[in-house]
Amino acid sequence: MYDETKEVAELAREFREEFEGKKVLVSGAAGFLGSWLSDVLLEAGAEVYGIDNFASGLRRNIENALKRENFHFYEADVSKELPEEVLREDFDFVFHLASRASPFEFEHYPLEIIESNTIGTRNMLEIARRNEARFLFTSTSEIYGQPKVVPTPETYWGYVNPIGIRSCYDESKRLGETITMAYHRQYGLDTRIVRIFNTYGPRMRADGIYGRVVPRFVTQALTGKPITVFGEGKQTRSFCYVTDQIRGILKLALSERASGEVVNIGNPDEITIIGLAHLVKELTASQSPIEFHPLPPDDPPRRCPDITKARNLLNWEPRVGLREGLEKTIEWFRGVL
Numbered sequence: 001m002y003d004e005t006k007e008v009a010e011l012a013r014e015f016r017e018e019f020e021g022k023k024v025l026v027s028g029a030a031g032f033l034g035s036w037l038s039d040v041l042l043e044a045g046a047e048v049y050g051i052d053n054f055a056s057g058l059r060r061n062i063e064n065a066l067k068r069e070n071f072h073f074y075e076a077d078v079s080k081e082l083p084e085e086v087l088r089e090d091f092d093f094v095f096h097l098a099s100r101a102s103p104f105e106f107e108h109y110p111l112e113i114i115e116s117n118t119i120g121t122r123n124m125l126e127i128a129r130r131n132e133a134r135f136l137f138t139s140t141s142e143i144y145g146q147p148k149v150v151p152t153p154e155t156y157w158g159y160v161n162p163i164g165i166r167s168c169y170d171e172s173k174r175l176g177e178t179i180t181m182a183y184h185r186q187y188g189l190d191t192r193i194v195r196i197f198n199t200y201g202p203r204m205r206a207d208g209i210y211g212r213v214v215p216r217f218v219t220q221a222l223t224g225k226p227i228t229v230f231g232e233g234k235q236t237r238s239f240c241y242v243t244d245q246i247r248g249i250l251k252l253a254l255s256e257r258a259s260g261e262v263v264n265i266g267n268p269d270e271i272t273i274i275g276l277a278h279l280v281k282e283l284t285a286s287q288s289p290i291e292f293h294p295l296p297p298d299d300p301p302r303r304c305p306d307i308t309k310a311r312n313l314l315n316w317e318p319r320v321g322l323r324e325g326l327e328k329t330i331e332w333f334r335g336v337l
């Protein structure tokens, strides 16, 4: 059975010196990335204050964290009034991750998504400003839309459909970046923006409706259902394993040279979606057939980060290859399905 404690402990060792005893606010703490981030910070000796409204996060993700004395959890919506206890604390770091982030949710909860990334971002920035804390906003590769430059560097401004089905996410993340930079420029707040490219791993939601491709393929393969590929599957994606992403985020938060910067964190190894479907089939030894469905609107044909900036500024690069990361993910999914 998959057990993430070893991976959490390994990561925490790298960051203990910097985070031990620090007060850290994490929004979206019960989500996939937020719970990994919280666990690593807790293991590194930080005092972690987590906020989540369980819009897409799961209590299961924070079960272990809740047993620790250095974890303080508040069920709250980041775009509404925040708990008094949170407003009273004195934080060193604020990480803003709270936002629904899957295609199913873009369609069903567009206004909530917009609020988390705009009003929610401003609320988190205000807390950071009052505390003179360092602030990190989790943006997304989606802000590049259907990029004309691939691999895409941070200097590319994006090619986004402002009224399309994904726009609630793309455009609100873009505005979230703008608000973050406004706090940096107007108040001199120490901010950082990470543009996260497709990240996968244990703790992603297993319910297929959420529509993220790795958990969808893995659940379909493990339950013998057809693997659903959109279009002909020739579109490419690049997949970053969760521990690599968390290491990148923490390095960005700590770098003395990254104030006011925006950095891509993702794995630049590209694979076609049909290639991914075959790889998942192979690794799960599944008999599932592959089924082709119409391509959703605005589905980007290529998605791949240029990570030169992360390499130079943070001395970061991914360590876990797709096969290895998928094997761990599959093992974890076997335990929860």
Ligand SMILES: NC(=O)c1ccc[n+]([C@@H]2O[C@H](COP(=O)([O-])OP(=O)(O)OC[C@H]3O[C@@H](n4cnc5c(N)ncnc54)[C@H](O)[C@@H]3O)[C@@H](O)[C@H]2O)c1
Pocket: 027, 028, 029, 030, 031, 032, 033, 034, 051, 052, 053, 054, 055, 056, 057, 058, 076, 077, 078, 079, 096, 097, 098, 099, 100, 101, 116, 120, 138, 139, 140, 141, 195, 196, 197, 198, 199, 200
């Ligand atoms: N995983 C990826 O590949 C990826 C890629 C790009 C960007 N991101 C960004 O990283 C962040 C975390 O994503 P994730 O993959 O962990 O998704 P997730 O859905 O697992 O986590 C998001 C968390 O935020 C919480 N949340 C949502 N709206 C909230 C609100 N208004 N108030 C309080 N909590 C709220 C959810 O309940 C959930 O626990 C998001 O901002 C997402 O946009 C993720």
